[in-house]
Amino acid sequence: MDWSALILSLQLAAATTLVLLPIGVILGRVLAFHDFRGKRWVEALITLPLVLPPTVLGYYLLIALGVASPLGQAWQALTGETLVFSFSGLLIASVVFNLPFAIQPLQRAFEGVGPDLRQAAWVGGLSPLATFRKVELPLAWPGLLSAVVLTFTHTLGEFGVVLMVGGAIPGETRTIAISIYDRVQAFDTAAAGIMSAFLLISSFLAVAVVYGVGARAVRLRG
Amino acid sequence: MGDLAPSSAVGGLRVRLRQDGPIRLDAAFACAPGELHALVGPSGAGKTTVLKAIAGLYRPKGGEITCGPAVWFDAQAGTWMSPQDRRVGLVFQNYALFPHMSAQANVETSLQGRPRPEREPRALALLAQVGLEGKAHRRPADLSGGEQQRVAVARALARSPNVLLLDEPFAAVDRRTRRRLQADLNVLRADLNIPILLVTHDLDEAQALADQMSVLHQGEILQTGHPDAVMANPASDLVADILDLKPRA
Structure with missing residues (x-):
């Protein structure tokens, strides 16, 4: 077991989830409650990481974050380090790659709240913030949990984008999925097997939890 | 408020x-x-x-x-x-009760302008007024259609509406x-x-x-x-x- 790779993957997954959750709540809510010109294009753009080959996404991220890009140069001027082949660059890539996993469950969950319930809250005197806290969030929490679990486990298993943007620097950008690939290349199937089993079981449990919570939420709402 | x-x-x-x-x-x-x-x-x-x-x-x-x-x-x-x-007090066509809250909590959402200690007795009094004594802790899904409508009326009245x-x-x-x-x-x-x-x-x-x-x-x-x-x-x-x-x- 490559412990440093596992710890790095867990750190990346936690950081990605933390950064993406507020973005997912805000964007998911906007998409659920508002109609605007170009909404379908925004939705398509958010879905893109689901269907695009990770190497393609990784390639464009490499360009966007590279030393020749404005973002890469600004980062280098600020921190003295390059954005690509670093944990920070990996985090940005991971956030982009996971957008649909966070936003889509939250959008569906907020859509499920329905306009009548929000209007009933407003007429009852609840401010928009109180309506969010007392009505929208408690009803959308299965979606919130799905977003957290899916983002976290998906980040753990990320391979293509991580390899393109981060390379495989031990302790810095070599995540568990890349470590598995390295072990297989080195004919160390025992280590690859243990790490693969870990990812398999944790991913299975995560998805089972999401389904379980979804079913419970349906029962509660009657 | x-x-x-x-x-x-x-x-x-x-x-x-x-x-x-x-x-x-x-x-x-x-x-x-x-x-x-x-x-x-x-x-x-x-x-x-x-x-x-x-x-x-x-x-x-x-x-x-x-x-x-x-x-x-x-x-x-x-x-x-x-x-x-x-x-205003508004009773929606489908009642629009908050499904995750009890009947009492539904009514209390419209009592947020009142001091906290007054809310529970006021909500219970309103539920009693519409004939729902003893059912304050039930969620909407556990109430009949007629009872849900009564909760909606109690919630609408809770604001002392204009x-x-x-x-x-x-x-x-x-x-x-x-x-x-x-x-x-x-x-x-x-x-x-x-x-x-x-x-x-x-x-x-x-x-x-x-x-x-x-x-x-x-x-x-x-x-x-x-x-x-x-x-x-x-x-x-x-x-x-x-x-x-x-x-x-």
């Missing part, structure tokens, strides 16, 4: 709404305190849109809505009061329950002394409950008057047709 003065101090409701689209509206009527005014018409006539405009949930392009001295909406002056500030708006409140219950709930509404309104607006497509219901009735068709009020008078004397063939009366000779 506005003050919680007794609602009886508040004057009547005056509504005038005009717009050409996207939903055509041409409606003007008044409703005095203690009066029950029915808006009748086929589905799609714009009844719910009128109700939502009064509640502050839909902003028409033209018109005014006043409640006593308070101006809730004045298109020309650009006045628009939020639904939170209007303090106006009570009822959107097809008896549509989703069986005939027997409907008759009982209608009788209860008649008892309730004696204590309320606020304008009550009832949206319905059921003419018998309007005739049984309303003091005034407006016939709505494609957003336009065609005739207003006492239900018996309107039924006896429809202003046009279209009104007669909507009321399912024989056309005038």
